[in-house]
Structure formats: structure tokens, C-alpha cells
Amino acid sequence: MARPKSEDKRNAILDAATRVFAERGLTAAPTSEISRRAGVADGTLFTYFKTKDDLINALYREIKLELADAMMSEFPRKKSVHTRLRHVWDGYVNWGVNNPEQRRVLAQLQISGMLSKESIEAGSAPFVEMQSMIRDAIERHVFRADVPIELISKMLGSWAEATMDLIMLKPAMAKKYRDGGFAIYWAGIARK
């Protein structure tokens, strides 16, 4: 290895890509603007990512990792299902509200159809613990009997997204929405 690639440059490119993608959309964002904002030459972008598609896939994994960290760090393994779900909920909602650009880009990435199977798989890997917690809770009959398992986790995600939308519209109501949102969710899925 004669000259190593710079981790700083790689991060600068991913960072600039996040901002430019958030502003202009995935396909409308020129790689030249990304490299300019990252402070590197046009060509340099392509030594770190072979194609724009590669960059997009790498960014997806990166953001998913950060999100997983926000949701699963200090996860209260020993507490009740209610407490654990609430932890995940708060982590997700707070991450989205505090990182609107990354959230926006993630939403674009997920429906872009530009992600490889490998990226999608790698992106969901950090969330296995959450999945197993939900399975565990089901076995212990914490949830309503008439509700398909898949709905439980799917709805947590979609509902948290909706809650974030509302918080972005009225930031002053953040706490009310976050608490109210989870209360509805829990009332919907929990066995009475």
C-alpha cells in the first residue's frame, strides 16, 4: 500500500452527498456538486466510490448504521416490553427530528429502487435485536392475539415516521406528539 485512502475524504464525500441528495434528490444531484461540496476534485469521488450507484449504496448502509445506533444504544434489555419498545420509539423519533437531512435521504433511498440486495440485507442487520425482542414479547403474550406479528414492527416504523412529520410541522408540540404517538401505538397492540 503506497498511499492509503483518507477516511476523512470518504466521510466528507458521504456527508456532502447527504446534503446534496436532501436538497436536490438522488438523480438530480450531480456528482460534481457533491465533490465540490466535499472539497475534493471530481475524479476523487470515483476513487472512493466506483460509480454514483456505489456511493448511493454506501450512503444507505452508513445512514442505517447511525439509525440503528440511535435506536439500540443503551437498550434496556432487562426491562419490560413496554419500556423497551418505548426506548426504540424515542430513539427513532429523536434521531429523525434531529437529522432531517439523513431522514429525508433515507426515505428517498428506500423507494429509489437503486439499492442492491446486499445493501438492503446489510442495512437491516443491525436491527436483529429488535426483531428478537418482538418475537420474545409475542411468546409471552404481551400483544393482542388477533394481530399478525408482522404488523407490530412494520407499524412502529410507519407510525414513528408520521409522528416525525407532525413534529417537523409544529416543533413546539414535539413532546406531546411523541408521547401521544406512542400511547396510541401501545393501546393498539397491547393485550388489555
Added chain:
Amino acid sequence: MARPKSEDKRNAILDAATRVFAERGLTAAPTSEISRRAGVADGTLFTYFKTKDDLINALYREIKLELADAMMSEFPRKKSVHTRLRHVWDGYVNWGVNNPEQRRVLAQLQISGMLSKESIEAGSAPFVEMQSMIRDAIERHVFRADVPIELISKMLGSWAEATMDLIMLKPAMAKKYRDGGFAIYWAGIARK
């Protein structure tokens, strides 16, 4: 007026646009492919829609109108809130499952940032009756007291979307998911 524009051609273009956008995404879809699939010349597309942006905004309104029709036709005005919400829920979920391309395009449109204020306003106009039903239900204390009003309709949308995703994955479970999804929704918002 020497020669009128053809409603058929307009519809053919919107139809082709739906298919091409669903396959390739909003920005990656060339207008030339849309016109080709619609069976008209490249230039003709631009006599019906001044710009690609115009086409996109028109398509948004069109799809929203169809969706509103699916949700609000035969709306049971006189029945209980539970029945009325269930009607809307079923209309939405069934529309999405039966029109996956339109649903996919609608999702892309909504986060594209390419919609004008006017289009967004026009798109929500057909749903006023639903809004007023919800306001009415709130006044009659059908819902839990600690739930912010905005969450009620927002949640219907986001949970129905989650339900549709699952139905697309396992069509055989459609009924179970549709019923289960609504059960969660109702349990979440209704006063006990």
C-alpha cells in the same frame, strides 16, 4: 378552436407516465419513453403538458382524485364513526393493493419536492368530507382524550400504507392484515 386536443391522448400520456415512473423513478424516466409508450410523438407530450414538471403535477392530481373516489364513494354518511372509518380504511387499502403502480408513483411524488403548492392543495381538496367526519367524531367524544387531533387522520394513512406493504408481500394474508390493521388502529384511538 380549429382542432381540439384529444382526451384519449392526454390519458394515454398520463397512463404511460404512471407506468414509466413506477418502473424507473420520476427523474430517471425520459419523456421520450413516456411518449413512445403512449403512442405519440416526442413533441406531442409537450402540447398536452408544457413541461415535464407540469406532467408530474397533473399526474399527482389525477391519482389523488382516483384515490379519493376509491375511499369516499358510497361513503356511509349515516352510520357510526367506526363503520365510516372502516369504509375509508378498506377503500384505501384495496385501492393501493389493486393499483400498485399508482401507489408507488404517488409515494414518489409526495417526497419529490416537485409538487407546487397549488397541486398539493388541489390534491387534498377531495378529502374534506373525511376531515369533517373526524372533527365531528371528536366533538362527540368518540376518541381518546389524550390524542392530538392531527394524529387521527395521519395515522390512518400511515398504518394503511404499512398494511398494504405486508399484503403485497403475502397476498394470501390480505384479509387478515386488513382486518388486523384496522383493529389496531381503532383500539389505538377509540375511547374505551
Added chain:
DNA sequence: AATTGATGAGTGAGTAGTCAGGATATGTAT
């Protein structure tokens, strides 16, 4: 006859990716 629609080759703007030449970090030898 007059007006507007339909056509598709053409135009100009913009883009992802390349590459030759210069710069720089690393390993090795002295």
C-alpha cells in the same frame, strides 16, 4: 380558409465517468 394539433430530427445544456500527469505516503536500504 384558418387555426390548431401532430411529428420527429435537431439543439443546447448538463452529466457520469476517464485518464495523463503531478503529488504524496509507505517500505526498504544505506
Added chain:
DNA sequence: ATACATATCCTGACTACTCACTCATCAATT
């Protein structure tokens, strides 16, 4: 320490290509 050799990085002008949109010409409708 210093110098050298070498592999890799960095740069930005350049290329080949794509796309939204135009317009001269022809066709259809009133």
C-alpha cells in the same frame, strides 16, 4: 536519519452520451 523506489492517490480538463424541449413542416378539424 536520509534517500530512493514504487504504488497509489489526486486533479481537472475532456469525452461520450442523455435528456428536456423546440420548431419547421405537414395533417386534421372546424
